[in-house]
Amino acid sequence: MPPTEQRIILKFADQPGYANDIECYLRHGGYEMLHKAFDMEPGDICHEVELSRLRGRGGAGFPAGMKWKFLDRKSGKPIYLICNADESEPGTFKDRQIIHKDPHQLIESMMIAAYATGTKLAFVYIREEFPEGALILEKAIEEARAANFVGPKILGSDYSCEIIVHRGAGAYICGEETGLIESLEGKRPYPRIKPPYFPAVLGLYQCPTIVNNVETLCNIKHIIEIGGEAYSHIGTPAATGTRIWCVSGHVRKPGYYEFAGGAITLGELIYDVCEGMRPGRKLKAVIPGGSSAKVLRADERFHGHLKDHTSFDWGLKDIPLDYDSFMAVGSMSGSGGVIVLDDSVDMVEALANLNAFYAHESCGQCTPCREGSLWMKKITSRMCSGEARSEDADLLVSISKQIEGRTICAFGEACSWPTQSFVAKFKDEFVAKASEAQSQATGSENGDRLI
Amino acid sequence: MRILDLKPETLDRVEAVIPKYPVKRSAILPVLHYLQADLGYISRDTMEWVAEKLELEPINVYEIVTFYPFFREQPTARRIVRVCRTLPCALSGAYKICQKLQTELGCTLEEPSEDGEVAVEFAECLAGCGTGPVVMVDDEFYENVDESKAEAIAAKIKGDKVANSTETSS
Ligand SMILES: Cc1cc2nc3c(=O)[nH]c(=O)nc-3n(C[C@H](O)[C@H](O)[C@H](O)COP(=O)(O)O)c2cc1C
Ligand code: SF4
Ligand code: FES
Numbered sequence: 001m002p003p004t005e006q007r008i009i010l011k012f013a014d015q016p017g018y019a020n021d022i023e024c025y026l027r028h029g030g031y032e033m034l035h036k037a038f039d040m041e042p043g044d045i046c047h048e049v050e051l052s053r054l055r056g057r058g059g060a061g062f063p064a065g066m067k068w069k070f071l072d073r074k075s076g077k078p079i080y081l082i083c084n085a086d087e088s089e090p091g092t093f094k095d096r097q098i099i100h101k102d103p104h105q106l107i108e109s110m111m112i113a114a115y116a117t118g119t120k121l122a123f124v125y126i127r128e129e130f131p132e133g134a135l136i137l138e139k140a141i142e143e144a145r146a147a148n149f150v151g152p153k154i155l156g157s158d159y160s161c162e163i164i165v166h167r168g169a170g171a172y173i174c175g176e177e178t179g180l181i182e183s184l185e186g187k188r189p190y191p192r193i194k195p196p197y198f199p200a201v202l203g204l205y206q207c208p209t210i211v212n213n214v215e216t217l218c219n220i221k222h223i224i225e226i227g228g229e230a231y232s233h234i235g236t237p238a239a240t241g242t243r244i245w246c247v248s249g250h251v252r253k254p255g256y257y258e259f260a261g262g263a264i265t266l267g268e269l270i271y272d273v274c275e276g277m278r279p280g281r282k283l284k285a286v287i288p289g290g291s292s293a294k295v296l297r298a299d300e301r302f303h304g305h306l307k308d309h310t311s312f313d314w315g316l317k318d319i320p321l322d323y324d325s326f327m328a329v330g331s332m333s334g335s336g337g338v339i340v341l342d343d344s345v346d347m348v349e350a351l352a353n354l355n356a357f358y359a360h361e362s363c364g365q366c367t368p369c370r371e372g373s374l375w376m377k378k379i380t381s382r383m384c385s386g387e388a389r390s391e392d393a394d395l396l397v398s399i400s401k402q403i404e405g406r407t408i409c410a411f412g413e414a415c416s417w418p419t420q421s422f423v424a425k426f427k428d429e430f431v432a433k434a435s436e437a438q439s440q441a442t443g444s445e446n447g448d449r450l451i
Numbered sequence: 452m453r454i455l456d457l458k459p460e461t462l463d464r465v466e467a468v469i470p471k472y473p474v475k476r477s478a479i480l481p482v483l484h485y486l487q488a489d490l491g492y493i494s495r496d497t498m499e500w501v502a503e504k505l506e507l508e509p510i511n512v513y514e515i516v517t518f519y520p521f522f523r524e525q526p527t528a529r530r531i532v533r534v535c536r537t538l539p540c541a542l543s544g545a546y547k548i549c550q551k552l553q554t555e556l557g558c559t560l561e562e563p564s565e566d567g568e569v570a571v572e573f574a575e576c577l578a579g580c581g582t583g584p585v586v587m588v589d590d591e592f593y594e595n596v597d598e599s600k601a602e603a604i605a606a607k608i609k610g611d612k613v614a615n616s617t618e619t620s621s
Contacts, residue, residue, distance in 0.1 A: 087578045091538070091539055132592065164471055169484070184477060186474070186505070249539055254581040353538045357575050357576070360575060448541065448544045450541045
């Protein structure tokens with residue numbers, strides 16, 4: 001029997017007959033937590049979120065309660081709340097499910113967060129490629145406004161807050177929170193340098209701003225429901241609550257699966273939940289947290305110490321699904337997008353595919369990122385068209401090392417890590433490409449073309 | 452104020468969206484979305500119109516239109532087919548499907564179909580990786596696109612065109 005999911009965020013999403021309109025949501029206890037929150041002091045709500053130890057689901061895993069605490073409330077400037085619905089990290093497709101199937105869960109949670117932080121105007125920044133999602137959200141907000149859950153004098157109180165659905169226009173960098181803010185200000189989405197531009201202090205229009213991911217925000221209503229303390233007992237102490245893992249690539253049953261933090265291992269996810277590899281195929285590698293996360297080899301062994309000093313000795317399958325375990329093995333849980341590669345994959349082609357993505361999406365502000373991402377793309381593409389050279393592997397690593405740590409935003413790391421880890425872990429394939437080039441044989445023989 | 456040949460509802464949407472934002476400039480993306488949906492692309496004239504509307508310099512609009520991949524400065528095909536090519540979809544055969552769609556629709560990634568009706572483009576991850584390959588035809592989303600689904604998508608696009616031309620000729 002595969003481990004059973006613990007669905008909190010996706011509890012209703014796929015239930016037969018569950019619709020995304022407000023009547024259905026209300027029939028399932030919707031907006032009761034907004035009522036409950038409005039009977040609390042905003043500061044007490046923030047305290048519950050802190051107690052819950054909820055961490056961000058957008059990529060960096062930063063504690064939400066701490067972020068909210070950093071809000072500069074003394075400046076007297078308006079405070080803004082932004083829901084990051086840009087969902088563009090390759091391998092990630094959970095926010096789409098929430099927006100399409102349970103938009104009111106997000107709106108209720110956003111209004112609780114807005115009330116707790118003192119926000120008068122909130123935004124959902126949604127990628128252009130979710131046209132239907134934007135319409136669904138707009139309709140849901142209208143329904144919520146008609147029911148006095150959004151807009152002026154919410155639930156008869158003195159508190160008012162609007163939500164604007166703001167559509168992007170096809171640029172991945174708008175997912176980076178300061179790029180997002182620039183985009184929302186009507187400018188090119190060039191990320192801002194931190195410090196000083198931490199959104200909680202100098203965000204939208206230089207005002208204190210909270211940016212949280214869709215899934216992160218959805219947790220808020222559940223924290224209000226059971227209390228921060230009780231919430232913190234779901235999962236493990238450093239990975240509280242549930243997480244939606246998105247599995248794509250070469251498994252028999254790709255999809256999105258919600259489990260409590262640390263409840264299962266990567267092996268259980270791949271082999272039991274996703275029913276393992278296709279017939280006749282073997283696992284080759286896993287990219288665990290969206291395309292930027294460092295790749296892990298199927299036959300690697302990982303040793304070391306966790307944050308609590310306990311030692312571990314794991315194979316790939318033994319890695320528990322939580323933030324710190326993936327950090328401990330030198331990768332990250334990132335956005336929760338698990339990309340599975342089987343033995344049909346040509347790793348140079350796979351990297352060339354990702355490098356094409358990063359070269360396309362670099363915003364171009366920082367020379368190392370703009371030029372380096374393009375060079376890495378050109379080199380890996382050339383390697384895949386029969387022109388690999390023996391020095392390419394080292395050249396790739398050298399370029400990636402000159403990007404990492406030298407850029408304004410974390411895209412620099414995001415575009416270097418695939419190259420660094422692919423070459424380090426599959427060096428033989430990069431070297432073999434060069435000798436193949438001499439013998440004219442190229443490309444994967446049995447797998448799909450990747451570039 | 453310069454005049455653009457807009458549908459009245461487009462103008463209404465533009466007028467309605469600007470005051471929602473604390474700062475006019477923030478409305479630039481929604482305004483450009485509405486204008487491109489109506490006019491098909493964003494011309495220099497359109498950019499200047501937007502600049503006047505939002506009290507900006509034309510360069511402030513130009514830099515937006517040129518940065519964001521979604522905005523086009525030239526008219527293009529009436530129907531746009533976007534095929535996701537990023538790794539998870541590629542692992543499920545996206546490149547083959549893209550080829551198939553080009554053949555079926557009589558176009559290449561560089562050139563739209565001869566009648567200018569349809570263009571096929573590559574897209575980066577569309578956040579549907581669990582059901583790849585995924586394809587968008589204008590605003591419509593298709594998942595698990597195999598060869599036969601690709602044929603059906605192409606047939607539907609061609610069918611829509613025939614339906615359209617009989618409508619306009621009758
Ligand atoms: C290049 C880049 C792309 C990002 N894309 C997204 C995204 O699509 N969605 C998202 O929620 N966060 C994304 N992030 C993370 C955001 O910057 C930010 O950390 C997050 O929205 C904060 O929300 P959380 O704390 O709730 O996770 C991205 C970060 C980087 C560096
Ligand atoms: S690291 Fe890359 S994406 Fe980030 S600001 Fe610099 S150029 Fe732009
Ligand atoms: S890779 Fe195609 S939808 Fe994500």
